[in-house]
Amino acid sequence: DAGVTQSPTHLIKTRGQQVTLRCSPKSGHDTVSWYQQALGQGPQFIFQYYEEEERQRGNFPDRFSGHQFPNYSSELNVNALLLGDSALYLCASSLAGGPHYEQYFGPGTRLTVT
Amino acid sequence: GQSLEQPSEVTAVEGAIVQINCTYQTSGFYGLSWYQQHDGGAPTFLSYNALDGLEETGRFSSFLSRSDSYGYLLLQELQMKDSASYFCAYSTPLVFGKGTRLSVIA
Numbered sequence: 001d002a003g004v005t006q007s008p009t010h011l012i013k014t015r016g017q018q019v020t021l022r023c024s025p026k027s028g029h030d031t032v033s034w035y036q037q038a039l040g041q042g043p044q045f046i047f048q049y050y051e052e053e054e055r056q057r058g059n060f061p062d063r064f065s066g067h068q069f070p071n072y073s074s075e076l077n078v079n080a081l082l083l084g085d086s087a088l089y090l091c092a093s094s095l096a097g098g099p100h101y102e103q104y105f106g107p108g109t110r111l112t113v114t
Numbered sequence: 115g116q117s118l119e120q121p122s123e124v125t126a127v128e129g130a131i132v133q134i135n136c137t138y139q140t141s142g143f144y145g146l147s148w149y150q151q152h153d154g155g156a157p158t159f160l161s162y163n164a165l166d167g168l169e170e171t172g173r174f175s176s177f178l179s180r181s182d183s184y185g186y187l188l189l190q191e192l193q194m195k196d197s198a199s200y201f202c203a204y205s206t207p208l209v210f211g212k213g214t215r216l217s218v219i220a
Contacts, residue, residue: 004156033207033208035208040212040213041212041213042201042203042210042211042212042213043157043201043208043210044210045207045208045209048207056206056207058207090156090157092208099162100144100205100206101144101145101147101159101162101203101205101206101208102147102159102162103159103208104159105156105157105158106156107155107156108156
């Protein structure tokens with residue numbers, strides 16, 4: 001049973017550039033959430049996708065956008081990168097109608113902005 | 115506002131018992147979750163309390179008091195592999211505390 005996968009593992013970008021991160025949910029899951037985790041901090045909720053629509057959004061600027069595909073996989077896009085966007089980006093999947101408190105996280109993408 | 119407070123670091127001896135406390139403040143509360151994250155790894159779900167009281171899962175137990183807006187994670191028979199960061203969180207969506215870094219020493 002495949003768990004949550006994310007790509008790439010690591011990424012280095014320059015300020016002002018744009019980045020796209022990818023996530024495949026755990027088999028059988030239909031909901032994908034994205035989190036940003038700064039060093040030494042807890043994950044912060046960015047947004048959640050279900051049925052190819054953004055359902056909930058955290059306190060993140062419009063530079064952060066996403067997409068969900070018919071196969072439930074998802075992308076996170078960040079435009080006009082800032083140094084402060086350097087973090088671990090985590091994708092988590094769950095099943096709509098399932099336990100809202102239990103999410104399955106991927107290993108994350110480590111983004112460094114220079 | 116919404117917030118969760120937990121100690122930043124805890125150190126305990128192998129084989130001992132450790133308690134990680136969490137206090138929260140939120141207008142809407144369904145229950146308290148606990149996640150474990152090893153260095154370089156993904157957060158993994160440990161337990162969830164929707165109602166007051168103690169939930170036990172093997173060596174780990176979690177407690178919730180809604181009236182006190184307080185919960186804790188209890189780890190028994192500590193092992194070196196328990197060295198990790200532990201996060202309390204409420205939902206939905208999941209809002210995490212800053213985490214408690216647990217170091218288990220011999």
